[in-house]
Amino acid sequence: MTQNADESAVSEMAHAYTPGLKVKRVETIRKIRKLPIKGDVLIKNGDKVDFRTIVAETMIPGEPHVVKASVKLGVTPELLKEYLIKYEGDKVEQGERICGFNAFFGLWKNWVESPIDGYIETVSHATGQIILREEPVPISVEAYIPGEVIEVMEGEGAVIVTRGAIVQGVFGVGGETQGEIKVLAENPQDHLTADDITPDCNGKVVIGGALATRDALHRAADVGVAGLVVGGIRDTDLEDLLGYEVGVAVTGQEEIGLTLIITEGFGEMAMNPRTLELLSEFEGEMAAINGTTQIRAGVIRPEIIIPHGKYAAQEAEEELAGGMKAGTPIRVIREPYFGALGIVVGLPVELQRVESESMVRVVEIELEGGERVVVPRANVEIIET
Secondary structure, X not given: OHHHHHHHHHHHHHHOOOOOOEEEEEEXXXXXXXXXXXXXXXXXXXXXXXXXXXXXXXXXXXXXXXXXXXXXXXXXXXXXXXXXXOOOOOEEOOOOEEEEEEEOOOOEEEEEEOOOOEEEEEEOOOOOOEEEEEOOEEEEEEOOOOEEEEEEEOOOEEEEEEXXXXXXXXXXXXXXXXXXXXXXXXXXXXXXXXXXXXXXXXXXXXXXXXXXXXHHHHHHHHHOOOEEEEEEEOHHHHHHHHOOOOOOOOOOOOOOOOEEEEEEEEOOOOOOHHHHHHHHHOOOOEEEEEOOOEOOOOOEOOXXXXXXXXXXXXXXXXXXXXXXXXXXXEEEOOOOOOOOEEEEEEOOOOOEEOOOOOEEOEEEEEEOOOOEEEEEHHHEEEOEO
């Protein structure tokens, strides 16, 4: 009986797994680059692409505008056709007459003008409405990372693969961009101030330490920093930068002049030494950075990807698949220890009751300061190295 219990405990430790933030020097990275609607794919299998290579392009239909033409003219819908000046498919300019009339030698006028630049999409003689549509908007999808095309999705996009380093953060804002890595932190506890952001940071991915001050955030945007990566920021400073309170929806569409990623959490949070060490190792290299974050279903992490050809001997290295076990470095992702780093020291097999009165699986952690705590396994994530 004792032997079976021990075997069960060993098995439980071997298979417990919590997906976590990646901090990896070398990994195979695959990216799906896809249009929001059908379009034209401009590359083929086996092609080599760079950061800014256009993968696919299409045209997004412009916004529609409904004009109640018959009502404005004071006629029945079926009579609207008699007063048309412009017809379906015709291009129009804002303020241009699209229907109407002059009567009594010009003493009685009634004209309907186009509210937009665009074209007439439909004229309804049943409702008396004219639908105009703005000009189509061209959009394209870039490769985002340099690499090789391994799959083409007809009319949609492609899958690109590369080898490189990857660092994931806990939260970010701003979309995809690229830039040369510039490290301004000498140690994980450093604060990044406005004085640290100099004109030569323009177009760079700047790496800070434990905190970027409010003035540093604004200075980075003013200088034209492509990306800013720090351990933490104050939530009030982020709201000041954005101009509004951050919600729980997906981020990444913010237009603040730069992409911002925090690697540890909100507040003054010393950057994980492994993260700073890895990013410092690749100073001067080009990186792709994306602040898009989704923290609910379908988790999306902000990321820094550094394509490189180093460490060829590790190309065949297997992905981390062992999951949590004693000694695994982890980060706590919920209160009361949110953002704390530590290592796993125990994985009890039995379910334990937590404050919510739920019975859950837990993990025993030794925090960096030496304190040992027990938290639900759902409250931690592995730091992959």
